[in-house]
Amino acid sequence: MKRLLIALMATAASLSMVVGAQAADKLKACWVYVGPIGDFGYSYQHNQGRLEAEKALGDKIETSYLENVAEGPDADRAFERLAREGCGIIFGTSFGFMDSMVKVAKKFPDIKFEHATGYKTADNLGVYNARFYEGRYVMGQIAAKVSKKGVAGYIGSFPIPEVVMGINAFMLGAQSVNPDFKLKIVWVSSWFDPGKEADAAKTLFDQGVDIISQHTDSTAPLQVAEERGLHGFGQSSDMIKFAPHAQLTSNTDEWGPYYIERIKAALDGTWKPDNVWLGIKDGAVVLSPFTNMPDDVKAMAEASEKKITDGWNPFTGPVYKQDGSEWLKDGQVAKDEVLLGMNFYVKGIDDKLPQ
Amino acid sequence: MDITIAILLTIATAATPLLIAAIGELVVERSGVLNLGVEGMMIMGAVGGFGAGYLTGSAWLGLLAAIAIGALFSLLFAVMTLSLATNQVATGLSLTLLGLGFSGMMGTGFVGLPGQRLPDLYIPGLTTLPVVGEFLFGQDPIFYISIALTAGVAWFLFKTRAGLTLRSIGDSHGSAHALGINVIRYRYMAVIFGGACAGLAGGQLSLVYTPQWVENMSAGRGWIALALVVFASWRPWRVLVGAYIFGAVWIGQLHAQAFGIPVPPQILSSLPYLATIVVLVLISRNKRLTMMNTPASLGQPFVPDR
Numbered sequence: 001m002k003r004l005l006i007a008l009m010a011t012a013a014s015l016s017m018v019v020g021a022q023a024a025d026k027l028k029a030c031w032v033y034v035g036p037i038g039d040f041g042y043s044y045q046h047n048q049g050r051l052e053a054e055k056a057l058g059d060k061i062e063t064s065y066l067e068n069v070a071e072g073p074d075a076d077r078a079f080e081r082l083a084r085e086g087c088g089i090i091f092g093t094s095f096g097f098m099d100s101m102v103k104v105a106k107k108f109p110d111i112k113f114e115h116a117t118g119y120k121t122a123d124n125l126g127v128y129n130a131r132f133y134e135g136r137y138v139m140g141q142i143a144a145k146v147s148k149k150g151v152a153g154y155i156g157s158f159p160i161p162e163v164v165m166g167i168n169a170f171m172l173g174a175q176s177v178n179p180d181f182k183l184k185i186v187w188v189s190s191w192f193d194p195g196k197e198a199d200a201a202k203t204l205f206d207q208g209v210d211i212i213s214q215h216t217d218s219t220a221p222l223q224v225a226e227e228r229g230l231h232g233f234g235q236s237s238d239m240i241k242f243a244p245h246a247q248l249t250s251n252t253d254e255w256g257p258y259y260i261e262r263i264k265a266a267l268d269g270t271w272k273p274d275n276v277w278l279g280i281k282d283g284a285v286v287l288s289p290f291t292n293m294p295d296d297v298k299a300m301a302e303a304s305e306k307k308i309t310d311g312w313n314p315f316t317g318p319v320y321k322q323d324g325s326e327w328l329k330d331g332q333v334a335k336d337e338v339l340l341g342m343n344f345y346v347k348g349i350d351d352k353l354p355q
Numbered sequence: 356m357d358i359t360i361a362i363l364l365t366i367a368t369a370a371t372p373l374l375i376a377a378i379g380e381l382v383v384e385r386s387g388v389l390n391l392g393v394e395g396m397m398i399m400g401a402v403g404g405f406g407a408g409y410l411t412g413s414a415w416l417g418l419l420a421a422i423a424i425g426a427l428f429s430l431l432f433a434v435m436t437l438s439l440a441t442n443q444v445a446t447g448l449s450l451t452l453l454g455l456g457f458s459g460m461m462g463t464g465f466v467g468l469p470g471q472r473l474p475d476l477y478i479p480g481l482t483t484l485p486v487v488g489e490f491l492f493g494q495d496p497i498f499y500i501s502i503a504l505t506a507g508v509a510w511f512l513f514k515t516r517a518g519l520t521l522r523s524i525g526d527s528h529g530s531a532h533a534l535g536i537n538v539i540r541y542r543y544m545a546v547i548f549g550g551a552c553a554g555l556a557g558g559q560l561s562l563v564y565t566p567q568w569v570e571n572m573s574a575g576r577g578w579i580a581l582a583l584v585v586f587a588s589w590r591p592w593r594v595l596v597g598a599y600i601f602g603a604v605w606i607g608q609l610h611a612q613a614f615g616i617p618v619p620p621q622i623l624s625s626l627p628y629l630a631t632i633v634v635l636v637l638i639s640r641n642k643r644l645t646m647m648n649t650p651a652s653l654g655q656p657f658v659p660d661r
Contacts, residue, residue, distance in 0.1 A: 036570030
């Protein structure tokens with residue numbers, strides 16, 4: 001009886017980790033998420049993309065996923081396990097999975113790997129990303145208009161290029177409206193911890209900011225903004241339900257079309273590792289409706305969104321680095337490689353970038 | 356609002372779930388049982404509290420549900436380890452795994468729904484007192500429960516006969532059994548109390564701290580609570596001190612960052628954990644004191660011979 005109970009519990013625990021079954025003739029598409037699919041943020045949106053692919057491609061494919069996979073050695077095991085389980089194409093959705101994916105991709109040359117937000121590629125490993133910074137530029141502009149104090153708070157996860165790029169784009173947007181705009185930055189060293197994120201939001205509000213932006217995945221900071229009667233921006237998915245009076249807009253990710261395209265390519269044998277970076281114009285980054293702001297601010301935000309859709313890059317010169325040196329000359333557009341390795345702040349950010 | 360008070364309020368909210376879960380676990384460990392399932396019971400309390408609050412529209416009913424679900428979940432552990440004498444470490448770990456998975460399954464329907472928040476206390480005249488008013492009389496109800504729990508457990512363990520019995524069971528279940536004390540019954544009650552506390556701590560997360568349900572929202576707080584019990588060398592008031600030190604270091608480093616103090620955030624965010632280790636080292640230097648407080652039969656299964 002004892003043993004039976006223990007076995008039952010162990011089975012229940014392991015069942016919660018893998019969902020999906022196997023069949024021989026179908027293509028099995030698999031995903032590895034860094035957070036829970038119920039985070040209502042980043043991993044949730046990737047999973048929505050998976051569901052869209054499932055719906056669009058019907059019985060040609062079957063899908064499976066692992067959620068809550070920690071970056072590091074755990075990720076190695078997760079990818080290897082999916083590879084052994086017969087997945088034909090595996091999507092890894094967190095920056096920190098990069099080295100694990102490179103390692104496992106080398107071991108399984110017949111399986112196709114796709115890594116979101118990374119930069120290392122191989123014959124069977126492609127990378128894809130979304131230009132979140134485009135949306136963040138517009139958010140910066142809105143923040144500078146809506147903030148009465150001229151200072152915003154920014155909750156960061158880890159100081160990786162992806163996040164630094166977002167901070168810089170936000171600041172450039174804000175400076176385009178108010179050149180003296182200030183930014184307070186707090187790192188919580190986690191992608192997903194509602195409690196810590198809420199603490200960070202409270203800290204920033206207590207220190208006098210009246211608007212916050214976040215590069216972490218839960219809705220907690222926006223809820224704090226709602227409680228305080230102040231403003232903030234959503235992340236990854238539309239969080240308006242959590243902050244009906246606080247959310248100005250949200251930088252949402254739409255991965256479905258990309259996943260469908262790539263799985264189709266894998267099905268008809270045209271798949272090649274690529275290196276794509278999709279933005280607002282591709283429909284991969286979508287700004288949710290502009291709310292809780294005056295009409296003129298809304299008009300400005302819509303105009304910027306349109307400008308970006310037409311091909312304008314927020315990282316267009318003149319842009320100066322934090323130390324005052326010139327980074328982009330007038331009219332010069334930042335190269336993608338530089339953005340993807342961004343490790344400096346732009347001028348006007350009064351903080352030191354952790355290295 | 357004065358910034359010092361604002362910081363204190365944030366610290367209290369961050370420390371409360373740790374304190375409650377750790378106080379519950381302290382009673383469990385004082386009875387000689389090691390339940391590593393705190394994280395699992397906590398997350399079950401969080402989903403249960405959110406769910407009941409959402410469905411009934413009452414945060415108070417949510418709170419009761421959180422306590423009940425935590426207690427019920429710990430009963431599973433009690434049956435396994437006490438009646439069936441399974442290994443406590445393995446059973447506790449599987450309780451955590453089960454809780455994390457099961458809560459995610461139970462909570463799928465609650466994802467993305469705004470929840471109920473327990474209202475803050477408001478006493479006319481007192482809450483509006485300058486400086487101390489808001490901290491002493493204007494916080495959420497669970498904050499007051501956590502302080503009362505600490506005082507209650509300290510009184511129970513060291514000032515009552517039942518508390519003495521519980522501690523003696525934790526030190527030597529064999530002797531207690533020989534004296535005619537019903538070891539298993541005491542331990543059942545202790546484990547269920549621990550579960551109720553962990554559930555309450557989870558309820559605090561989903562009804563006060565961040566009123567929402569998301570998977571994994573406990574984010575390792577159950578483990579910190581477990582460490583706090585050792586940190587406090589099984590003394591209730593030291594658990595309170597430990598929880599607040601932990602909260603203060605965490606919130607303090609956030610403020611340091613927002614002030615723009617140029618210390619790498621990686622170091623700052625590891626500070627609470629470093630502080631815990633340092634204190635543990637300092638405490639364990641005095642072997643005799645540590646031995647005196649550690650329940651001697653902690654973690655050992657007890658099978659009464661009939």
